[in-house]
Amino acid sequence: MGGPLRPTVHCVRLRTPRNLEVCEGARDLVQFPSHEEGGLIFAVLTPDSDVDIRAYLGGMMDDVAAKGMDQWTYVGNRVIHGPNWKVAYDGYLEGYHFKAAHPETIEPRTHSNIMEYDAHGPHLLVGFAAKNMLTLGEVEQNELWQHETRGYDFIRLFFPNVSIFIAPEITQVAQMIPGPGPMENTTILHFLHPNPPENEEDNTARIEMADWLRDVVQEEDYNVGLKLQEGLATGLMKSVLLGRNERGNQYFHRWVKWFADGDESAPKPEL
Numbered sequence: 001m002g003g004p005l006r007p008t009v010h011c012v013r014l015r016t017p018r019n020l021e022v023c024e025g026a027r028d029l030v031q032f033p034s035h036e037e038g039g040l041i042f043a044v045l046t047p048d049s050d051v052d053i054r055a056y057l058g059g060m061m062d063d064v065a066a067k068g069m070d071q072w073t074y075v076g077n078r079v080i081h082g083p084n085w086k087v088a089y090d091g092y093l094e095g096y097h098f099k100a101a102h103p104e105t106i107e108p109r110t111h112s113n114i115m116e117y118d119a120h121g122p123h124l125l126v127g128f129a130a131k132n133m134l135t136l137g138e139v140e141q142n143e144l145w146q147h148e149t150r151g152y153d154f155i156r157l158f159f160p161n162v163s164i165f166i167a168p169e170i171t172q173v174a175q176m177i178p179g180p181g182p183m184e185n186t187t188i189l190h191f192l193h194p195n196p197p198e199n200e201e202d203n204t205a206r207i208e209m210a211d212w213l214r215d216v217v218q219e220e221d222y223n224v225g226l227k228l229q230e231g232l233a234t235g236l237m238k239s240v241l242l243g244r245n246e247r248g249n250q251y252f253h254r255w256v257k258w259f260a261d262g263d264e265s266a267p268k269p270e271l
């Protein structure tokens with residue numbers, strides 16, 4: 001947020017037999033490949049990687065960049081801890097858990113049993129039907145795309161660990177970072193809004209909304225994931241079955257396997 005990164009480099013020539021040039025920061029910071037667009041910065045934690053980050057982000061980045069988040073207001077962030085990142089990621093991929101896990105928070109706003117998926121490489125756009133979706137019946141077909149958050153909602157997932165949820169009250173960008181242990185993840189929830197707060201009351205409402213969403217993710221999503229892991233840790237469950245109604249979850253786990261196998265000639269997963 002707040003404009004592009006502008007690196008400054010200050011170099012000095014040392015009077016040595018070989019006239020060494022030393023640049024400030026060159027010896028104490030490691031540079032990572034990164035890509036900045038639409039207010040978001042993506043970095044690859046392998047310094048010598050030559051991956052084309054923009055090509056990897058593909059059509060999903062086109063969609064997110066069009067939101068113009070570089071012009072948005074940063075509300076703040078909240079850090080929470082939950083289960084293994086794959087278990088945590090699963091919760092952003094389907095809405096079937098809304099009725100069971102979020103009966104008083106998400107479920108009153110959003111249907112539990114209707115979803116639509118679109119994939120851009122390993123990245124997923126998950127569409128959810130809001131309870132007031134029938135109001136969209138009055139909207140022209142070619143205008144429907146402009147009604148996000150008014151009849152339907154999207155979660156945009158950048159594989160493998162970023163989830164973006166846009167709501168009228170606030171936008172949540174979740175970074176799920178594996179660790180510190182294999183059964184844990186650390187999630188940084190960033191909160192944004194397209195406009196600066198109009199007044200103190202508005203500002204307070206955003207802070208309360210950020211706290212509310214943090215509590216929902218921590219207490220209703222991640223605590224379920226932590227309990228699920230306790231069951232898995234017994235070793236008595238030999239496999240986890242994902243139903244045909246969990247297309248996004250199946251797709252995600254097939255991509256995890258595709259990357260883990262390390263065979264780039266293998267056919268890529270299809271939605």
Ligand SMILES: [Fe+2]
Binds near residue numbers: 091097220
């Ligand atoms: Fe959830």
